Amino acid sequence: MAPVKVFGPAMSTNVARVLVFLEEVGADYEVVDMDFKVMEHKSPEHLARNPFGQIPAFQDGDLLLFESRAISKYVLRKYKTGEVDLLREGNLKEAAMVDVWTEVDAHTYNPALSPIVYQCLFNPMMRGIPTDEKVVAESLEKLKKVLEVYEARLSQHEYLAGDFVSFADLNHFPYTFYFMATPHAALFGSYPHVKAWWERIMARPAIKKISATMVPPKA
Ligand SMILES: N[C@@H](CCC(=O)N[C@@H](CS)C(=O)NCC(=O)O)C(=O)O
Numbered sequence: 451m452a453p454v455k456v457f458g459p460a461m462s463t464n465v466a467r468v469l470v471f472l473e474e475v476g477a478d479y480e481v482v483d484m485d486f487k488v489m490e491h492k493s494p495e496h497l498a499r500n501p502f503g504q505i506p507a508f509q510d511g512d513l514l515l516f517e518s519r520a521i522s523k524y525v526l527r528k529y530k531t532g533e534v535d536l537l538r539e540g541n542l543k544e545a546a547m548v549d550v551w552t553e554v555d556a557h558t559y560n561p562a563l564s565p566i567v568y569q570c571l572f573n574p575m576m577r578g579i580p581t582d583e584k585v586v587a588e589s590l591e592k593l594k595k596v597l598e599v600y601e602a603r604l605s606q607h608e609y610l611a612g613d614f615v616s617f618a619d620l621n622h623f624p625y626t627f628y629f630m631a632t633p634h635a636a637l638f639g640s641y642p643h644v645k646a647w648w649e650r651i652m653a654r655p656a657i658k659k660i661s662a663t664m665v666p667p668k669a
Contacts, residue, residue, distance in 0.1 A: 453478040454525075457496065458505025459486075460663045463624035464518035465506040469663075470620055471522040473656035474536065475529035519556065519621065526617065536617040544612060551610035551618035559600075562592035564625045570632040571666060590634060597641045604643035608650070615654075619647070623657055624664075631666030 456472070458465035460481055472479045484490045484505055492503040499507035500516035507514065508521040510528070515521045526537050538544035566589045573579035603610060610618045626648060629635065638645045651657055 451478070452511070453480045455480050455482050455509040456521075457482045457499060457507040457509070458484050458491075460660070461665065462505055463628065464504075466624045466627075466660050466664055467518045467621065468506050468508065468521045468525065469660045470623055470656050471525045471536070471617075473659055474620070474654075475525060475531070475534050477525060477529050519552070522617070522621075536615070536620065538611070538614070538616060544614070544616075547611035548616045548618050551616070552621055554610075555618060555621045559593075559596050559622065560625055562589055562596050563629050565589040566593070566632055566634055567625055567628045570634070571628055586634075590637070593637070597637070597644055600644045600647075601641040604647045609647065615650075619651055620654075620657070623651060623661075626651075627661055627664060628666055 454472070454477060456465060456468050456479060458481075460466060460469055465481075469479075469481070484496065490496060491500075491505055496507065497503055499509065499514050502516070504516065506518055506521060507516045508524070509515075510524075515524060523537065526534075527539075530537075536548075538548050565585050569581045569583075569586045569589075574581055600610075607613050609615050630638075638648060652661070
């Protein structure tokens with residue numbers, strides 16, 4: 451069977467998300483790099499894969515997908531085994547909790563944390579745009595409130611959706627990985643259960659493998 455294809459550089463956050471799940475399930479895959487310098491992601495070929503001209507895009511035979519979380523769910527459903535069950539779709543309540551914390555990542559955690567990553571790493575190091583310290587300070591305040599909720603949750607359960615690792619936990623990986631390369635990484639030290647959870651995520655072989663390809667720009 452031909453390997454599935456992921457379009458986009460592996461160091462990009464949303465591409466890394468998909469790659470982590472492909473590694474978790476042990477799928478055979480190929481990464482097709484996209485050259486942003488020549489706007490390859492806006493080419494007609496790529497727009498046919500992702501009409502928003504973004505990465506990642508994904509191909510499995512005649513199926514073309516975009517949106518990293520949707521691609522990742524497809525991967526988990528396609529390659530589901532008894533050993534790797536990150537969506538818990540066989541259990542209504544567990545699957546609902548996975549959905550809840552996946553939404554929290556996308557709509558509460560990530561909007562608080564990712565501006566800090568953009569302001570402290572991506573903008574100054576990759577785009578020559580100086581850090582806006584006001585945005586960083588406001589985002590840190592938002593993030594602290596989110597982490598207080600996470601600390602309470604993770605003091606009761608090993609992982610966000612319950613006492614099992616899930617899609618929800620691993621979705622936090624790409625942006626948190628880069629956050630840990632910002633000058634604000636020590637913030638997690640104030641939330642011992644969150645810190646221990648993050649260390650459990652980072653200890654997973656799939657995460658170790660993909661994070662090794664994601665060299666953070668120097669802060
Ligand atoms: N919601 C999308 C976001 C995709 C996204 O923002 N991709 C960025 C790279 S991480 C991109 O392609 N940026 C270039 C552009 O928007 O032109 C997903 O999760 O896949």
